[in-house]
Amino acid sequence: MTSRKPIAVGTNDSAQSQAAVLWAARRAHRADLPLVILHVVDDRWVAEPYPWFGTLQQAGEELLKTAAGRLEGTVPVSPDTELLTGSVGGSLAKYSKRTSMMVMGSGSGHFGGTLADRALQVATAAKVPVAVVGTQDLEGRSGVVVGVDGSPESTQAVAFAAAEADREGDELTVVYAVDVPDPIIDAGLSPAAMAELIADEERVVLSEAVAGLKEDYPDLVVHQRLETERGAVAGLVEAAAGARLLVVGSRGKGAFKRLLLGSTAHGVLKHLPCPVIITRTDAALTV
Template identity: 30%
Template sequence: MQNKIIVGYDGSSWSDDALAWALEEAEHTGDPVELVHADEWPILAPAASMAPSPTLSPELYVERIIESTLDRAVETAHTTHPLVPVTTTTVRAHAATALIDRSRQARLLVLGGRGHSAVAGLFGSVSAAVTAHAHCPVVVVRGAQPAPGPVVAGIDDTDAAPAMLVFAAEQASARKAPLHVIHAWPPVTGIWAETPMATGTVTAREREPFDTEVTVIRDTYPNLRVQADAVVEHPAAALTRASDGAQLLVVGSRGRGAVRGMLLGSVSQHLLRHSACPVAVVHDSLAKS
């Protein structure tokens, strides 16, 4: 089923935030929600064999904890959003591997801004891997639910821009919110210090592709309020500031180096840590699918 929303769920307050966001999204779209829990016990069992054993066998003990955690989450979801179908899946694998694989069957994957794992500090590697390799857009929910502000899309001149803009426009339309599109060019230094870019302006030639993409969105979504800003500022700084008061910040991810998608861009990494609102990462591969 390609229209489902998958939530990476581990029972933490951060994954509860992710579930709450996903349920709101599902209520608007009619999509079912699937909670995916990665059971890493079989992977970690050799290291844990030295610890004192509980009354139940360790494997059964872990399974019962996971089951009760997921049952509580489903019960809460049915109370707050009774019309949203919610199912659960437990996968015996590392969290990143499980979520990337399940993303093939999803329209959207939602993660908490933090989470816990049996391996200390694993969240950073999990979130980086999932946002870089997922087969669908990924939303990382940060902090409390956002105020009813705009949906912000930070674009550049890469192949990811069209897919990002469509995703952002659809999100804004569904929320009846304005769309704020930002293209930020880093300040010019060195031998180019006397050019117009160094004075804080963007030339018409530089912004022409940006204006064309925004025009397509305005024509496609005539009822959507669109604000478009082309600025000379480091993209991470401009988008972090724009995230304050926004409902959602949409950015792109593209691969660098020999293996496409191996690394998440530095701007996206910064925003996943510092954005004041949830961040959606959309891949350039989605523009070509």
């Protein structure tokens, strides 16, 4: 390990966040890293110290105690807990600087808010890999899936996914989804040969994405999958339907480089097929 920074997981006691706490605890145990369970009391609308705010803080402390207690006898970790105040997404994203990975539940309509205004905020602003966990049954699942598109972010995602798959004895599936002209629909605009030519060119991108993996991980089984019949989000969600983990980069090679979270990462989180890790190009591969 190159870092002893903890894995941190946010909780609001929803089913999704309970699943996230358990997932984070198991990962911290395997990686021999500390675990911190976080809860945020939203104080953005408190203009003065109302008496009931102390009640919210007390409830938050009890929630953290309950979350930590659920791990007893389940995962051999001794988590720390910390109560934060502020906006939920902003507070967790700021806290991420002190961690090696942030873990979030996929969201609900309860007090923690929805996926769009919680997990997406953290995934957008965090400086470390962010894992988003749903309530899917992971029993019997295997394999790591990673999306690529030739961007530096996807190169980082492949490196993370390969290390993850090799460490856990999983097979790795590298998926590249591209829009290839349909020879029937685009008749008159692009001949059938053009569609195949484009596909051949994109297979080069896919091959480059996995170049060097055999040397780094000689025992790792790597599958390459060029998806030409559906978009990136649908292709990745389908490929990861039975997987243990899906890894995507924070951004792709789209035109909107100013966006902190790309459309593919955004879309995958909206259709979570399994736990998803969003990697960052400026984050070390430590967990």
